[in-house]
Structure formats: structure tokens, C-alpha cells
Amino acid sequence: MYVLGLWLNEDELFRLNQAAYRRVIEVLESDREFVSDPSSSSKLSGEDKSQLMADLLLLCFMNLGGQRREFIMGMTKEVSLGHTISQ
Amino acid sequence: MVQTNGELVYHPPPEKTTRQKSTHFSIPKHLASPLNIWIERYLPLFEKPDVLSIWVTQTGTPMGQFKTITLYFFFDNKFSCKHTGVSRVTNLVADTVAAMFPGRRITPTFFRRGIVTYLVKNKLNHEDLGSFDAWVKKHAALINTSPAVLHAHYDRFSMALLNSQSLQHVNDSLKFTPEPALQKTMDELSGLHNLVSEANKAVATKVLDHKYDVLSRSPSFLVLYQGGEQKWVPLNQMHGLEALANEYRASTTPTPNKKKKKKKDTVASKPPTSSNQIKPLPFLIDDDDDFAPPKLLKLVQPTFTSTEPPVTVIPNPSLRDCTIPPVSVSPQPSLNPSGHSNSNPPVLPSHQQNTNTLSSSRTPDSPMRRMFANIFGKRKHEDGEIGEEEGQPKKKICLSLSGK
Numbered sequence: 001m002y003v004l005g006l007w008l009n010e011d012e013l014f015r016l017n018q019a020a021y022r023r024v025i026e027v028l029e030s031d032r033e034f035v036s037d038p039s040s041s042s043k044l045s046g047e048d049k050s051q052l053m054a055d056l057l058l059l060c061f062m063n064l065g066g067q068r069r070e071f072i073m074g075m076t077k078e079v080s081l082g083h084t085i086s087q
Numbered sequence: 088m089v090q091t092n093g094e095l096v097y098h099p100p101p102e103k104t105t106r107q108k109s110t111h112f113s114i115p116k117h118l119a120s121p122l123n124i125w126i127e128r129y130l131p132l133f134e135k136p137d138v139l140s141i142w143v144t145q146t147g148t149p150m151g152q153f154k155t156i157t158l159y160f161f162f163d164n165k166f167s168c169k170h171t172g173v174s175r176v177t178n179l180v181a182d183t184v185a186a187m188f189p190g191r192r193i194t195p196t197f198f199r200r201g202i203v204t205y206l207v208k209n210k211l212n213h214e215d216l217g218s219f220d221a222w223v224k225k226h227a228a229l230i231n232t233s234p235a236v237l238h239a240h241y242d243r244f245s246m247a248l249l250n251s252q253s254l255q256h257v258n259d260s261l262k263f264t265p266e267p268a269l270q271k272t273m274d275e276l277s278g279l280h281n282l283v284s285e286a287n288k289a290v291a292t293k294v295l296d297h298k299y300d301v302l303s304r305s306p307s308f309l310v311l312y313q314g315g316e317q318k319w320v321p322l323n324q325m326h327g328l329e330a331l332a333n334e335y336r337a338s339t340t341p342t343p344n345k346k347k348k349k350k351k352d353t354v355a356s357k358p359p360t361s362s363n364q365i366k367p368l369p370f371l372i373d374d375d376d377d378f379a380p381p382k383l384l385k386l387v388q389p390t391f392t393s394t395e396p397p398v399t400v401i402p403n404p405s406l407r408d409c410t411i412p413p414v415s416v417s418p419q420p421s422l423n424p425s426g427h428s429n430s431n432p433p434v435l436p437s438h439q440q441n442t443n444t445l446s447s448s449r450t451p452d453s454p455m456r457r458m459f460a461n462i463f464g465k466r467k468h469e470d471g472e473i474g475e476e477e478g479q480p481k482k483k484i485c486l487s488l489s490g491k
Binding site (some may be wrong): 007008010012013014015016017018019020021022024025028029032034035036037038042044046049050052053054055056057058059060061062063064065066 | 114115117118121122124125127128129132133142143145176179180182183184187188191193195197198199200201202203205208253254257258261262263265269272273276279280282283
């Protein structure tokens, strides 16, 4: 993986995590009114929301100790009315 | 995923629960705060009714996986293949990483391997784990099993707290825990959000019922929330509701004392209705084994005639070839139905005492006496061979239930 470049070194992993977390805070900070008061409307664009979700998903992969199957994939394959949703 | 006691936890499926030795695992606080805001504030803007997925597309459908379709092409007699379908999650993660590290396609699998790799490289190989391993091996030998079996089947210690600490150790080691300034900002945002959430949180008040799902092999509890709402909650999602579940169990499970007393009452509270009608001891109860079902004595109604069919007795191995102490004519000691000497018989009302112990059932028509006479094949009970009268020599009786 190192040879193919499909790897992140430890310092890169740290930078990636920090950048993702910082982006999440910045996005939420920009929408502070909506976070504190659900009756107001969000100022985030659809792209911002998608980016927020992507960063959170990335943080989950990095911050849950590698529990990919138990947590991440479990949430992406959640059930609806007791049945797995087929894609 | 549930927020309980200020802690965001995730409930894995039952099979993971068994393997992880925990009903849940905690999500680190620094991750739980933004995740909770996403779930409670922004996800409702996307999601469709009845869709429970946390990660969704912009249309509100769960962001699951595409089925991988493999197409085969033949070019110049050479074989190649191409995957046209990949996971949306994989693509999303890979694209997000690529935005920071262009040209590198880092998929979610990397994090599962990379985190372990760096932990082993930097931390775990410096710690002495040998002493614990040695203890496990020795103790496994002591109890005649192997370390693998010991961990898998014997160690039932809840790993919930240790899993949380272990996860925190991972994040601290890799410096994933945000700086204090960042964390402070996030805590502030989270505090605002929690104020609103706590106000709207449903509070469980009581467990009303339970059921057992055979397919998932998991029990569920019917939980009553404030406002009257009732909801079935699987056992592995009862985090924070253990006290209510225990209260429900306590109210629906008879106490051992009551149960034991009931057994004795079963024996003692059935006096014969008449001298000719036998109400034999219905059960043989093994006091030394709480899990052994009582053994029913199938007694045929004796008529005490020469054409009387033999008494059918279910053989009890514990009683086989044992020697019954002489039947005493004195009130103490008595024999209970299992054949054990009962030095402290229960205090019964005077009208029941004659029906409870063998020693007191000395009248010729006593049902206890008849039953014993049938078991031992003594048809001459009327002649008074068995402890007929006080003062006579007591005979030692060898009880054999081998069927011969």
C-alpha cells in the first residue's frame, strides 16, 4: 500500500482528522442560530450540509478505532420498518 | 444510536453484542457532540419517513452500498474486468480524503487497518502484556479449559467501560482528540443543543411487559414513557433503563423463599379426604438441586387386594439402593419425601402435622403408610410390619427401585 501510494502516513492521518473536525466546527458555527434554536431555519446550503455529513462520516471512520462494520456500515444499512432497505 | 445519561452510545446487533461483551459501545465525546447535532438538527431536513439511516443522500434515501456489478470484456484475446458499482460511502470518504491529499484513493478499509498499524507500531509493542497472558494460561489450565474458551465462554465481564477507555486511548494516541480550544467551541455548541434536546426527551417510567424473539434470540421489554407512549425496546438497547428492567423482574419473579414455601405447602396442604382415598405425595423434590424438576410419583390407586396391579414408580437414581433409616415412631426426626432426614421440619398447624411426616402417619389407614407399603412390596401392612407400634424394634428397610 505504501508503494502504491494508497496509504496515509501517521502525520497525514492526524492532519486529515484535524482538518475534518475543524471544518465541522466552522460549519456548525456558521449556523449557530439553527443549532441552538430548531424553530429557525438553517443557513447552510445543500452543499454545505453534504460536506458536513461527509466530514462526520470520515470522523467516524477515524475516531471509532476501526469499528467499521459494527458502527459505520450498521448505520448505512439501517432498517426501515424492520426490513433492510435494498438499494 | 441513543443518547443516554449525556453519553451517545450505539447498540450493535445482538451477534456483535456477544462478541464485544457489551450491550453498547460509547462514542467519544468529541465525536458525539457534532454527530448528535447532525442527527437531531440536520438529518430531519433530508430524511424520509420511516428511514432510520444516519447517512443519507440528498434525496433522503439511505446511503448504502451499490451492488457490485462486474463486467467482463475481451480485448485482443486478453481478459480484463471492470467494477462499475462501488459503495456510495466508499466514494464519499475517498473523495473527501482526496480533496486534501489529491491523487490518493483512501477508502474506509484503510482506517480499520491503519489505526491498528500505527497503534502497534507506536504504542502497543512497548507495553508488557505477558503477565496477563501468563495468568490466563495458568487459570485456563486450572479450570481445565483453554485461554480461547475462557475468553469466549467463561469471562462475562462487561467490557462497556473498558471499550470506551480503549477507544479513548486510541484517539489520544493518534492525537485525534481535538485541541482544548476546538473542544471548547464544540462543547459550547453542544450545550446549546442539549438544552433543547433534554427538554424534549421522552422519559421512561416503567417496564410493563417482556417478550422473547425466537429468531433473534433476544428478549424485548415494553417500556412506558411519560405521556403514555409505549414502545418495545430490545434488551441490547436497554442502556440506562436497567433499573426499570430490574424493577420489573423483581415484581414479576417470585422470590425463592415464596417458591420454596409453596413447594412444601404442596406437600403438606393435601390431607386425605377420607381413609380410603389416597392422596400420595405428588412429587419427589431434590433439595440439593434447584434445577432438577420435581419427579412425579405415578401411584396407582391401591385397593390392597390380591389382584391389585403393582405400583408404578419412576426410578430415582439418587434413591437407588439407598438405605432408609428405620421409620421412627417418635415425632422427631422425620423423613421428607426425598428420603432425606429432616431435622427441622416446618412448623405446621396441628391438623396438618399428621399428614406431613411419615413418623406421624401411623394409623392403619394412613395414606403415607400405604404408599410406602406399596413401594416396598409389603402387602402385609395390615399386619403391622412396618413400625406398627411404638416400642417395637424398628426394621431396616432396603429400598431398591430397580424394577425387580
